[in-house]
Amino acid sequence: MQQYLIKTALFLLFFAPLSLSATPRQALVPGGLAIIPLPSFNSETSVTFNDNRTTLFNNGGSLYALAGISLRTKPGTYYFKINQNGRLIEKIGVQVAKKQYEEQHLTIKNKRKVNPNKEDMARISKERVRKRKAKNHWTATYPDVEFIWPVTGETSSVFGLRRFFNKQERNPHNGLDIAAPEGTDIKVTANGTVIEAGDFFFSGNMVYVDHGQGLISLYAHMSRIDVKPGDVVKRGDIIGAVGQTGRVTGAHLHFAILANGVLVDPVYFLPEQQPARKLTKIE
Ligand SMILES: [Zn+2]
CATH class of the missing domain: 2.60.40.1590 (Peptidoglycan hydrolase domains)
Structure with missing residues (x-):
């Protein structure tokens, strides 16, 4: 039985x-x-x-x-x-179900960001260890799931695109790119704790925020970082500014979300429509 x-x-x-x-x-x-x-x-x-x-x-x-x-x-x-x-x-x-993601072709002027040299590779492998640690960070706290858009701007690149840099295929795009002028404040998407912050070869200035239960948000290519690991942040707090550090073609925020180590499309966490750009300028 x-x-x-x-x-x-x-x-x-x-x-x-x-x-x-x-x-x-x-x-x-x-x-x-x-x-x-x-x-x-x-x-x-x-x-x-x-x-x-x-x-x-x-x-x-x-x-x-x-x-x-x-x-x-x-x-x-x-x-x-x-x-x-x-x-x-x-x-x-x-x-x-199946989902077909489109291709995106980008031209990167700094060829080392596409084909890193030996010195760069040593740096990248050290950074990979830090990234893996941040990605697998886990705390028992139930997450705040009322996410907000970290910046206001147009989506310049969606999640999942098959990416080709200077005609060479690389990993698919694992976040959402929001175009905004350099220096625009970046707000943390939900309550959490900063678990990693620093300058990375591909991602430029990047911050990881833990929201609990394996839910982690990530902000890349920042011009400046205003937080450090251990800082407790509340939804809407400014954690840095939009920039064009790392492997980029222009100023934007690369915003990504990990759910227990799995990179997912951030749009499923965000309110359907972000507020109109001109409205936020009045603030
Ligand atoms: Zn991106």
Whole structure:
């Protein structure tokens, strides 16, 4: 006899399993988010998605589990597993659909930013260790999920584009680029703690902010950084300014979000429409 019952439900892309009014929004595609409600969660419950840790968050008094769907995810069924006292009690399947991302071709004048020399490579590998550490940072605090746009401006490059620098293919674009003049203040997207800040070869001046439960936001190519690791920040606090440091073609903010190590499209965390540019200038 089975000691416990495994329930399996299949949610389709067009079938929203929860009634979240704002954000984060579910998007069952590579680079998107899978979200399920947790009606009977207690301290002995844990939730995984595709065998990775999920982000738990509160919204309107209800608890949810959120998982980032990596850009490399193939279409198919993936499972949330809800465990109680180490035993599987519920398995919920979600159907991840295909998403075709477009190509983007960029010309970078500083060729070393595309083909780094030996010295650069040594620097890059040291920075990779710091980045990995920041990316995998985890705290138990439930995150504040009321994200705001860090700067006001037009989206100059969307998430997921297949990128070619000087005709050579590199990693896909893993964030959202918001165009704004150099020196524009950057606001932190939600409450959190600064976990990394410094000058990186490709990303230029960059800041990582931990929001809790594996949810981390990242700000790159800044002209200046106003915070340091350990600083506690509140949504809207200014953490630096827009710049063009690192591998760039002009001034913009590269804004990225990690959900337990998985880079996801930040638009699913942001309010649908950002305020009109002229309105913010009146402030
Ligand atoms: Zn970018």
